[in-house]
Amino acid sequence: MSAGHGGVAGSGAGYQIIVRPEGFATAAATFLGRKLRPAAPDETLSVALSGGTTPGPVYEALARASQPRWDRLDVYFADERAVPPDDPESNYRLVRETLLDRVPIPPARVHRMPADGEDLDEAALAYERAFPPRLDVLVLGLGTDGHTASLFPGDPAVDEWDRRIVAVEAPAEPRRRLTITPRVIAGAHLIVVLARGEYKMTAVRRALSSAGTPEEVPGRLARRGVWILDTHAAGGLVPARP
Numbered sequence: 001m002s003a004g005h006g007g008v009a010g011s012g013a014g015y016q017i018i019v020r021p022e023g024f025a026t027a028a029a030t031f032l033g034r035k036l037r038p039a040a041p042d043e044t045l046s047v048a049l050s051g052g053t054t055p056g057p058v059y060e061a062l063a064r065a066s067q068p069r070w071d072r073l074d075v076y077f078a079d080e081r082a083v084p085p086d087d088p089e090s091n092y093r094l095v096r097e098t099l100l101d102r103v104p105i106p107p108a109r110v111h112r113m114p115a116d117g118e119d120l121d122e123a124a125l126a127y128e129r130a131f132p133p134r135l136d137v138l139v140l141g142l143g144t145d146g147h148t149a150s151l152f153p154g155d156p157a158v159d160e161w162d163r164r165i166v167a168v169e170a171p172a173e174p175r176r177r178l179t180i181t182p183r184v185i186a187g188a189h190l191i192v193v194l195a196r197g198e199y200k201m202t203a204v205r206r207a208l209s210s211a212g213t214p215e216e217v218p219g220r221l222a223r224r225g226v227w228i229l230d231t232h233a234a235g236g237l238v239p240a241r242p
């Protein structure tokens with residue numbers, strides 16, 4: 001890893017790390033904002049967003065960023081809990097309140113994951129049909145147990161390479177969820193993983209380590225991504241020589 005711009009940047013086997021001692025949310029939003037700006041006038045981009053506690057401040061900072069072209073961005077979800085869209089546990093509610101309500105995005109460009117229906121398997125199939133063949137940008141988080149999206153250690157969905165969206169039973173509440181599969185992660189042009197806090201240090205180290213499997217640490221599926229970390233979450237990584 002090498003120092004620069006008050007932070008640390010580094011790379012390993014296919015992955016890049018950006019660490020900012022301060023201003024995690026602003027740094028992550030600035031990076032994402034640049035990636036959510038289409039290069040050509042007629043180009044549209046697709047992004048899938050995650051939930052959890054980490055991305056809220058990032059989405060709020062992104063809503064203030066000037067780079068994204070909201071009228072040319074299709075917003076999807078990486079996972080969703082089987083709750084109504086206004087539930088405190090809903091990822092859609094989080095993204096709507098912190099980002100979508102604050103930017104001029106056409107409603108037709110927001111593709112909510114319908115995990116609140118009766119039949120989750122049917123909902124997964126319907127979302128899969130509407131999902132882009134390849135995401136331009138995929139924003140993921142990392143759980144302390146190593147899960148990403150709602151792909152949890154030991155779950156058969158971690159080995160699902162045919163389907164793109166599936167229903168799962170998570171080990172944490174709310175248990176019933178929809179999630180993208182490894183196929184979607186593998187196909188994304190750019191993966192951005194957001195993690196902050198000392199309690200994430202071990203999971204980050206395990207996900208980026210050269211040993212282990214995605215079944216043990218599903219976050220390893222995102223290894224080739226850009227990992228935006230604070231100094232605490234990055235604390236378990238061994239800095240490379242300058």
Ligand code: 6PG
Pocket residue numbers: 050051052053054055078079080091140141142143147148149150
């Ligand atoms: C979710 C997620 C999940 C999340 C991690 C990290 O809906 O819970 O998409 O994969 O990114 O659990 O969550 P925190 O940011 O709360 O630690």
